[in-house]
Amino acid sequence: MLLKSNFLNPIIFIIFTIFTPFVTLIESKSTIEPCSNSDSCNAMLGYTLYTDLKVSQLAALFQIDSITLLTANAIDISYPDVENYILPSHLFLKIPIVCSCVDGIMKSMSTKYKTRPADTLSGIADLVFAGLVSADQIREANVISDPAFLDVGEILVVPLPCTCFNSSDNFLPAVYLSYVVKEMDALGGIAARYWTTVADLMNVNSMGSTAITAGDIIAVPLPACASNFPSYSSDFALTVANGSYAITASHCVQCSCGPGDLNLYCTPASLAVSCSSMQCQNSNLMLGNVTTQPSAAGCNVTSCTYGGFVNGTIVTTLSTTLQPRCPGEHQFPPLVAPPSFADRGSLFGPSPAPSQSQGGSPTTPKSKVVPGSGFPPANGPSGSTSGRNSAASSLVMPFSNLPSALVFSIFIKLVAL
Incomplete structure (x- = not known):
């Protein structure tokens, strides 16, 4: 038994010495924001x-x-x-x-x-x-x-x-x-x-x-781009991240943010069907339309903007402002x-x-089976492969994923004992 112990001790020491730098314990944590209201x-x-x-x-x-x-x-x-x-x-x-x-x-x-x-x-x-x-x-x-x-x-x-x-x-x-x-x-x-x-x-x-x-x-x-819709609108406090879009008003209105500025810009959605009127009153402008008229004092800009979704109605606002120069064509996030x-x-x-990301033309590849489950993904995809459990720690780099050169060096050290 003494011989066996003397043989194993250096092996354990070598393995511990070599693998220790690659072993890191993970403990998950996240940002917690305390709150005291229903916001x-x-x-x-x-x-x-x-x-x-x-x-x-x-x-x-x-x-x-x-x-x-x-x-x-x-x-x-x-x-x-x-x-x-x-x-x-x-x-x-x-x-x-x-x-x-x-x-x-x-x-x-x-x-x-x-x-x-x-x-x-x-x-x-x-x-x-x-x-x-x-x-x-x-x-x-x-x-x-x-x-x-x-x-x-x-x-x-x-x-x-x-x-x-x-x-x-x-x-x-x-x-x-x-x-x-x-x-x-x-x-x-x-x-x-x-x-x-x-x-x-x-x-x-x-x-x-x-x-x-x-x-x-x-x-x-x-x-982000923030809205200023009234508190009684169903999309009150709508905020859209820069470079993206948000759909609202029962899929009738699409609002975007950026890339040129951080002002919310809303237009009729491309899939809009059965929507209430999106024309500004007392004008022939539709939601998102902007007209410009240069003058000696600057540029008169008239716009039809979105003001929220209230009781199933799309609220539009007609406004006219005098700006130093006429705005160019609006740039949408690509x-x-x-x-x-x-x-x-x-x-x-x-x-x-x-x-x-690089995208391509739409294709219809066959759906894959969820790894390890034996079931194709459905509305509630399942995952049978166990990963990191927050209550327990795991290895950042499993031994099986170590470089082959490192594994070979371990083998040489063991043989040399």
Whole structure:
């Protein structure tokens, strides 16, 4: 026994010495915004698809409208049968949600998930919802006494992170994106990708240093265009992130933000049907129309603008202003084709926004089977592969993923004993 012990001790020491630099424990954390009233805001989730999903399937996963999902990512909704377009695995998208005050904390409780065979809480949290929620949070929200047993068809509430901060950042309109930090992320890279600063991210997330860990969820302020609709309109406080669109007024009106400025600009939606009048009273101008008339004093600009959706009626406002010079043609955020592939390299940094993704012509590839589940993705996609459980720690780099040269060096050291 002594010989065996003497032989094993150096092996254990070598393995511990070599692998220690690659082993890092992950403890998930997220920004928590205390609240004390019933205020809500528009917010976004940064989500990476775990498998190929139809647009309608992804929308159903988060209980949002398919067109709302597409317009938030500036994806062209005019493509034929776009709701059945298949989005590729690993694609990063922004998911629009409503952020509300629940039990003194801002979060979203509107997403429900229907369990399927082979589901586990960790699989649902880490795979299906891409680390936006932890297994413990799902367990607590649904008062699950034994997480090892989930009934098939059980409806679970999935609490998702979000922040409002009065829909402003440094006194300017903003929409907050909940972003899950990836293994190779750096705070500076995230700040650069989303047109903000490291100091601003640290301030928003109450960080004492720039250190971030894979699995952390940080709030990222996105510059936005804010509305000034009356409080009695159904789309009161509508805020649209820069470079994207929002659909409102029962799919009749589409509002955009940027890229030239941060002023909300609304026009009739391309899919508008059975809508109330969008013509400004006492004029022949329609919603979104602008006319200019140069004069010696400047430029007289007359516009027909959107004023909110009130009791099923689209409110329009006719206004005339004198400006130093006549405005040029309005620039809309560029629309992109539905993405046909995802850049795998983006898994190790802030993923490209859809406006930077390469899209192709619509195709109808066959739907893939969800890995490990044996079931094709449906309205409530399941995930049977267990990932990081927030109540327990896991390895950032599994031994099986270590470089072959490192494995070979270990073997040589063992043989030399």
